[in-house]
Amino acid sequence: MKAEKLVRLRAAVSEGDYLRAAILVSRKLRVAQLDRVLIMGTEIHADRPLLRKLREREPGLLVRETGAADVPSLARAFPHHAERYAVRFERGDSCLVVTQGEAPVAMGWIRLRHTGVINEMGSRLELAREDCWGHDTYVLPEHRARGAFAVLMWEMFRFLKARGLRSIYASVAWENTPSRASHSRLGYQTAMVIDRLWIAGLRVYRLEWPGRGRKLVRSALSGAPAFPLSG
Amino acid sequence: MGDGSDRSAAAIAAAIRAWLLNNFMNGSPPGAVSDATRLLGGDLLDSIGMLELSVHLEETYGIAIAAEEVTPGDFGTVESLAGFVQRKAASR
Numbered sequence: 001m002k003a004e005k006l007v008r009l010r011a012a013v014s015e016g017d018y019l020r021a022a023i024l025v026s027r028k029l030r031v032a033q034l035d036r037v038l039i040m041g042t043e044i045h046a047d048r049p050l051l052r053k054l055r056e057r058e059p060g061l062l063v064r065e066t067g068a069a070d071v072p073s074l075a076r077a078f079p080h081h082a083e084r085y086a087v088r089f090e091r092g093d094s095c096l097v098v099t100q101g102e103a104p105v106a107m108g109w110i111r112l113r114h115t116g117v118i119n120e121m122g123s124r125l126e127l128a129r130e131d132c133w134g135h136d137t138y139v140l141p142e143h144r145a146r147g148a149f150a151v152l153m154w155e156m157f158r159f160l161k162a163r164g165l166r167s168i169y170a171s172v173a174w175e176n177t178p179s180r181a182s183h184s185r186l187g188y189q190t191a192m193v194i195d196r197l198w199i200a201g202l203r204v205y206r207l208e209w210p211g212r213g214r215k216l217v218r219s220a221l222s223g224a225p226a227f228p229l230s231g
Numbered sequence: 232m233g234d235g236s237d238r239s240a241a242a243i244a245a246a247i248r249a250w251l252l253n254n255f256m257n258g259s260p261p262g263a264v265s266d267a268t269r270l271l272g273g274d275l276l277d278s279i280g281m282l283e284l285s286v287h288l289e290e291t292y293g294i295a296i297a298a299e300e301v302t303p304g305d306f307g308t309v310e311s312l313a314g315f316v317q318r319k320a321a322s323r
Contacts, residue, residue, distance in 0.1 A: 011274055054279070054286070057282070139278070145271055145281035147282060150282055178274060181280060
């Protein structure tokens with residue numbers, strides 16, 4: 001296990017967060033794995049004075065919407081999912097890119113209802129017409145904690161507001177505490193929790209909707225029904 | 232919490248610890264954050280939190296922190312950040 005992961009594991013244990021510790025340990029196992037993701041959402045129209053302030057600190061960071069013609073430059077700047085960008089544009093996704101000078105430093109993707117259901121860890125999630133799904137929000141490592149994420153999110157909310165959308169949802173890995181904190185500070189709340197236990201090829205899912213008193217346990221054998229994300 | 236009048240590294244570190252406790256660790260005992268607590272790259276502060284901390288330090292100590300100054304060397308721990316702020320404040 002790498003030193004950084006060991007530090008995270010030690011921190012999880014010392015904080016008494018044994019679920020996070022179990023998830024981190026299971027990543028190293030061959031016969032069993034435990035995963036938990038949170039589906040978090042927020043109202044697009046919410047007032048975000050902190051985000052406005054952080055955006056105003058970085059006037060040199062510009063944001064623009066990209067399209068299919070930008071696939072080669074996106075692939076060069078963000079090679080981690082290079083093979084997916086053309087498919088996403090064909091499907092109808094939108095992509096915003098943050099640039100410093102001419103150089104891309106961050107990107108964020110958005111899916112709308114007409115692009116189909118969201119497949120998230122074995123569950124199919126249906127968007128309402130006025131909702132959207134944020135995914136693959138990525139900041140180049142050397143630009144992290146320098147304002148690019150805040151600028152991207154501020155401009156993304158403006159972009160979505162101009163299109164009359166109501167809410168945005170995203171998937172956040174439970175063990176990624178910094179990302180959970182980021183989303184919480186931007187006003188996101190947990191709409192759904194998906195647990196997946198994988199043991200020697202058998203997958204069992206537990207889904208929970210906090211605040212709505214609804215829980216569901218099923219195996220992969222029962223198929224993958226679609227769930228509405230809101231309402 | 233420090234008002235920025237005491238510019239010793241120890242006082243700045245104490246003020247940073249107090250700010251972290253008040254803003255990110257509600258309900259935690261004072262010992263939950265130390266001078267060795269990891270900041271940049273750690274699990275306590277996300278990128279938005281790091282920016283909030285930068286803004287707070289700028290307003291408290293009358294300094295300007297450029298984006299390229301947010302490095303693991305200076306923003307790695309409470310102690311290294313306190314030293315960075317002390318140097319910036321002294322060079323104003």
